[in-house]
Amino acid sequence: MRTVTITGKKKPVVVTSFAQMERFASTLAKKMRGGEVLALSGTLGAGKTTFTQFFGKALGVKSRITSPTFTLMQVHRIQNAKREMRITDFVHIDAYRLRGAKSLVAIGALDYIGEPHAITVIEWAERVKKVLPEKTMWIRLEMVKSE
Amino acid sequence: MRILGIESSCDETALAIVEGRGERTKLVRSLVASQVAIHKKYGGVVPEVAARSHAEALPAMLDELLGKTRSRTFDAVAVTAGPGLITSLRVGVDAARALAFAWQKPLIAVNHIEGHIAANWLDSKILPQFPVLALVVSGGHTEIILVRDHGAYEMLGATRDDAAGEAFDKVAKILGLGYPGGPAVSKRAEAGNPIAIAFPRPMLASGDLDFSFSGLKTAVLQHVQNHGRRRVADICASFQAAAVDVLVKKTIIAARQVQPKTIVLAGGVAANTVLRTTLRLAVSQQLPGIQYIEPRLAYTTDNAGMIAAAGYYLSQKGRVSDWQTLEPNAQWEIGRDENRE
Numbered sequence: 001m002r003t004v005t006i007t008g009k010k011k012p013v014v015v016t017s018f019a020q021m022e023r024f025a026s027t028l029a030k031k032m033r034g035g036e037v038l039a040l041s042g043t044l045g046a047g048k049t050t051f052t053q054f055f056g057k058a059l060g061v062k063s064r065i066t067s068p069t070f071t072l073m074q075v076h077r078i079q080n081a082k083r084e085m086r087i088t089d090f091v092h093i094d095a096y097r098l099r100g101a102k103s104l105v106a107i108g109a110l111d112y113i114g115e116p117h118a119i120t121v122i123e124w125a126e127r128v129k130k131v132l133p134e135k136t137m138w139i140r141l142e143m144v145k146s147e
Numbered sequence: 148m149r150i151l152g153i154e155s156s157c158d159e160t161a162l163a164i165v166e167g168r169g170e171r172t173k174l175v176r177s178l179v180a181s182q183v184a185i186h187k188k189y190g191g192v193v194p195e196v197a198a199r200s201h202a203e204a205l206p207a208m209l210d211e212l213l214g215k216t217r218s219r220t221f222d223a224v225a226v227t228a229g230p231g232l233i234t235s236l237r238v239g240v241d242a243a244r245a246l247a248f249a250w251q252k253p254l255i256a257v258n259h260i261e262g263h264i265a266a267n268w269l270d271s272k273i274l275p276q277f278p279v280l281a282l283v284v285s286g287g288h289t290e291i292i293l294v295r296d297h298g299a300y301e302m303l304g305a306t307r308d309d310a311a312g313e314a315f316d317k318v319a320k321i322l323g324l325g326y327p328g329g330p331a332v333s334k335r336a337e338a339g340n341p342i343a344i345a346f347p348r349p350m351l352a353s354g355d356l357d358f359s360f361s362g363l364k365t366a367v368l369q370h371v372q373n374h375g376r377r378r379v380a381d382i383c384a385s386f387q388a389a390a391v392d393v394l395v396k397k398t399i400i401a402a403r404q405v406q407p408k409t410i411v412l413a414g415g416v417a418a419n420t421v422l423r424t425t426l427r428l429a430v431s432q433q434l435p436g437i438q439y440i441e442p443r444l445a446y447t448t449d450n451a452g453m454i455a456a457a458g459y460y461l462s463q464k465g466r467v468s469d470w471q472t473l474e475p476n477a478q479w480e481i482g483r484d485e486n487r488e
Binding site: 002044045049050053064066067069070071072073074075097098099100102103106107108127143145 | 157189191192193194195230231286306313317361372
């Protein structure tokens, strides 16, 4: 894998392998309590889908997490989630082809975004910034140019 | 028996009438209205606009297709019930339900991918001999599916990240070739050298039948970052060669495992000449005795003829749906039928 920096609220994390990406994603997944919205931004090929796959897997998603570019939103059931959390859905949204924040309303995404039973990850989130809740966690992935 | 097909899962609103007799299906008439120009104007897909365009196009198209003979034109209604964009699917499904109710016709829910596979039998001189192995390649799908009979599917492998068609679109974006990107990349590739750049062949040695195209797209990006957008034709040709190589080799591996009688190519990317030719040659050279069918070029893109054809074969097996309860399913995975008997 290429070297990627992941920037959230804190200083950037540098990730140089899939194993490190997986560790980062699963550490973050453990902190989830339900209702969180993760907004991913970053250029093509920066690793947004890879992060999402590791993150979903760490949350307990058993089904295959692929890029929902055409269906725009894919809802995955979370199995064996900690019962007291009542997190049942992992919602994966890809706004790459989407135009306009209101579009998320039309596809029914607001039934999930921020709801306590769901954890939502949105790729290309900068395209739909307007409708995302205030507490949205913004994560920027950037590829580090090879020398 | 005549089937009215309705397709509205993505960017095309389509209607068709297909005549089915025995094992054969014949396209009687087909209408397609594309929304690509609309989405281009907005710089992306707006689901409400997409749904509204389908809803606006459908009544006039129905009028044109059915003419004065109206309900006597067809015996059953087949509709794409998934997978696709939920707002768009709903337009077609609701129209189909209304027609089935109003004219007391059987309603058949068709999976969009099943339609792409059935495009191979539509107007074909060669009939399928089961089991069939299907390589499905489109903007949203890259799958190897075993078809035991009409309506009986088993997914053997699929992409773990991006679909092949999506990789073509994103490579086009990286190279600044515009939308839709797949055909643009293939066009530029014609003048390029397919062995100029050694792009990776992802998952070729993975030991299963899955694909991955996200890394290939990133390899192209890396190449452009390091060498610039020089020799775009070579980049396109080398990228296409890598993608086709993996698709074809995995299909051959799958065929050796499951020993099908027929291999078919399906989906929008089935229009790609290099993919068609490479797969055809590979099957004839490496798998003698297995017949190979590819859909007519006109039936590779989204159309309703393929939906009506799939609907015909399903109706022969009594696999009908209830107009009162049929709901579109945006995530309907082929082989998992909750929508029909």
